Amino acid sequence: MEKNQNLAPKVPAALCAAIQEPDYIEEHEDFKIMKRVYTPELLNLSHGVWKQAFDFLKDILYVTYGSCKFGLLVAAVEKNALSEAVSVSINFTKVADLNEWSTKTTACAISNLKKILKQTTISPNFINKLTTVKSKGIDRKSDEYCLPGMYKKFETNHPVKRLLLSWIEICKKETRNKSQSSVQQIIQFAIKLSKKLDIDLYQFDQEKASRIQLDTVKTAIDAIDLKMSMKTKQRFAAVVIKNFYKSENITYADITEWQKSTPKENSILETEHDAHRISNSELELMFEVAQQRAESSGPEANTRDLTIFLLMATTGLRVGGVSGLLLKNVATQIGNDIIVLNEGRTLEKGRKWFTFVICERLKTILHKWITEERNVLSDYLFPGQKQGPLSTSRISKIIKDIAEKAGVSGTHVHAHAIRHSFAHILLEAGNDPGLVGKMMGHSSSKTTEKFYLKETAAEASKRCNIPWLTKEASVEPLPSFMATPSEKPKSSSSLQRKMKQSEKRKALRLISKEFSTKLILPSLPE
Numbered sequence: 001m002e003k004n005q006n007l008a009p010k011v012p013a014a015l016c017a018a019i020q021e022p023d024y025i026e027e028h029e030d031f032k033i034m035k036r037v038y039t040p041e042l043l044n045l046s047h048g049v050w051k052q053a054f055d056f057l058k059d060i061l062y063v064t065y066g067s068c069k070f071g072l073l074v075a076a077v078e079k080n081a082l083s084e085a086v087s088v089s090i091n092f093t094k095v096a097d098l099n100e101w102s103t104k105t106t107a108c109a110i111s112n113l114k115k116i117l118k119q120t121t122i123s124p125n126f127i128n129k130l131t132t133v134k135s136k137g138i139d140r141k142s143d144e145y146c147l148p149g150m151y152k153k154f155e156t157n158h159p160v161k162r163l164l165l166s167w168i169e170i171c172k173k174e175t176r177n178k179s180q181s182s183v184q185q186i187i188q189f190a191i192k193l194s195k196k197l198d199i200d201l202y203q204f205d206q207e208k209a210s211r212i213q214l215d216t217v218k219t220a221i222d223a224i225d226l227k228m229s230m231k232t233k234q235r236f237a238a239v240v241i242k243n244f245y246k247s248e249n250i251t252y253a254d255i256t257e258w259q260k261s262t263p264k265e266n267s268i269l270e271t272e273h274d275a276h277r278i279s280n281s282e283l284e285l286m287f288e289v290a291q292q293r294a295e296s297s298g299p300e301a302n303t304r305d306l307t308i309f310l311l312m313a314t315t316g317l318r319v320g321g322v323s324g325l326l327l328k329n330v331a332t333q334i335g336n337d338i339i340v341l342n343e344g345r346t347l348e349k350g351r352k353w354f355t356f357v358i359c360e361r362l363k364t365i366l367h368k369w370i371t372e373e374r375n376v377l378s379d380y381l382f383p384g385q386k387q388g389p390l391s392t393s394r395i396s397k398i399i400k401d402i403a404e405k406a407g408v409s410g411t412h413v414h415a416h417a418i419r420h421s422f423a424h425i426l427l428e429a430g431n432d433p434g435l436v437g438k439m440m441g442h443s444s445s446k447t448t449e450k451f452y453l454k455e456t457a458a459e460a461s462k463r464c465n466i467p468w469l470t471k472e473a474s475v476e477p478l479p480s481f482m483a484t485p486s487e488k489p490k491s492s493s494s495l496q497r498k499m500k501q502s503e504k505r506k507a508l509r510l511i512s513k514e515f516s517t518k519l520i521l522p523s524l525p526e
Contacts, residue, residue: 025062028069034116043115053112059095060113064088070120077126085129093132097153106132143168146184148191160201164191167244174243189226189236190244196220209245214254217241234259274454276412276420278403283313283421284479285406293402294365304382305398307362307369310481312399312415315356316422316440319392319415321346325381330358331370340366354441361481423452425482428463 027035040050058068064087065072076084096106110130117127138145144152146168147161154161164187171183194201197220199209221233228236238255241247278286286309294306311322330344340363348354358366376383382390399415419440426436437448461469 025058025068027058028067030070031068034070038116038119045112049112052109053116056109056113057116060088060091063091063095074122077123081123081126082129085126089131100150100153102149146180146187148188163201163204170243171239175239186236186239190240192224192226193220193237193240196223206246210248212245212247214250214258230262273456273459274420274424276417277424278412278417278421280476280479282408285408286402287479287481289406290402303365303369303373305402307365308382308395308398309402310362310365312418313422314359314362314482316419317356318348318419319395321348321354322395323389323392326379327381330366330381338367338371348441420452423448427453
């Protein structure tokens with residue numbers, strides 16, 4: 001018996017503590033047969049992933065039924081598949097938390113576990129209902145939000161979590177670092193620095209930390225693999241040493257001397273032009289891809305992506321402004337008609353209202369998106385999950401995807417680069433930096449010139465009137481979607497007449513709820 005116990009699979013320490021059992025789970029005979037039959041080759045999984053999936057199943061069976069017998073799950077599912085799916089899903093979350101898995105690791109484990117279950121006779125309805133039970137998200141303004149991902153899952157009384165939360169409180173009270181993002185970076189740095197200095201956060205020794213030497217800190221900082229400048233590392237180290245470690249051996253004068261003795265990093269710009277600008281020809285290629293996607297007739301048809309691209313390119317909105325854009329701030333309902341406004345507004349950086357002009361081409365595509373394809377009840381123009389807004393990361397990915405399919409690549413290709421291009425196009429059209437800054441929502445034109453309107457003398461000469469030079473090349477031509485249309489765009493009423501009656505009824509019903517207006521639909525002819 002003792003020999004069998006030694007050969008039995010080990011249980012994670014946290015799981016063992018939670019279920020208060022020996023540190024192994026004895027596998028039932030039917031479970032062993034499953035492992036022999038459903039091999040990694042059959043499931044098309046690597047051995048490590050296959051093992052993780054079966055270990056996950058073993059833990060779930062043990063936590064749910066107190067035994068690693070697969071037949072117990074089969075019998076329970078036959079009685080009530082839906083109820084059992086809820087119970088098992090709850091235990092998914094428990095086991096994942098006990099193993100300290102990230103969201104991505106948990107999702108992969110569940111996906112691979114489903115591959116195993118699909119090979120069995122268990123009900124497909126049960127398998128399809130399996131998912132993780134999402135807990136309520138952490139308040140973005142709370143101290144806990146500043147913790148790295150894995151530490152957020154720890155219990156409130158966990159020693160490391162309590163220590164890090166106390167550091168966050170100290171950081172906000174005693175230093176100039178008040179923003180959540182800054183504090184988050186400092187805590188991440190403090191964890192890595194403590195590891196390099198052999199300071200155990202689980203049994204934090206304040207006295208040992210206070211006696212740390214500056215030379216030891218310098219060596220540890222050089223070994224930290226975070227993408228930040230040495231100046232930033234030194235600034236963060238000062239907070240950790242003096243505010244968290246309460247160092248007695250290192251004074252602020254020592255830290256200042258260290259900072260002064262560090263050679264300045266090369267601040268000479270490699271280029272004078274705006275490295276984040278997407279050229280007009282590249283914008284044209286991206287527009288063509290987005291337009292083809294919008295005009296395709298198959299399931300891949302997508303007007304939303306074209307709408308987002310045109311909105312950013314013709315207004316200069318940031319990704320955050322596009323994400324938070326409300327439907328009522330770009331369109332209104334008059335009778336049975338949906339009218340796109342001439343001007344829209346959204347909350348931009350710094351929680352400031354920013355008003356932008358909607359051109360005729362954008363009006364047309366916005367009208368099509370709102371009335372024909374936007375079929376989710378939400379306050380936002382671009383709905384995301386659970387009636388909330390489309391996330392900024394998703395919008396950035398959409399722009400990246402359009403650029404990739406258009407063959408446009410490079411470090412300058414990202415969503416915010418479209419805003420840089422917007423600024424340059426306005427400048428090249430003959431507008432002075434002050435007007436360009438107003439169009440971008442900047443309170444000072446200095447911001448516009450410093451960050452957006454970088455250009456070489458050669459680039460500026462194309463617009464400048466220099467008597468002794470012959471202009472051989474003018475500025476790059478505008479993208480076609482920004483040029484003045486040769487013919488008047490079709491009116492909203494013209495577009496509505498072409499809509500299918502069923503689609504129109506559905507769109508009006510959704511929008512009438514979102515505008516909070518009482519709408520009585522007339523009987524529409526078949």
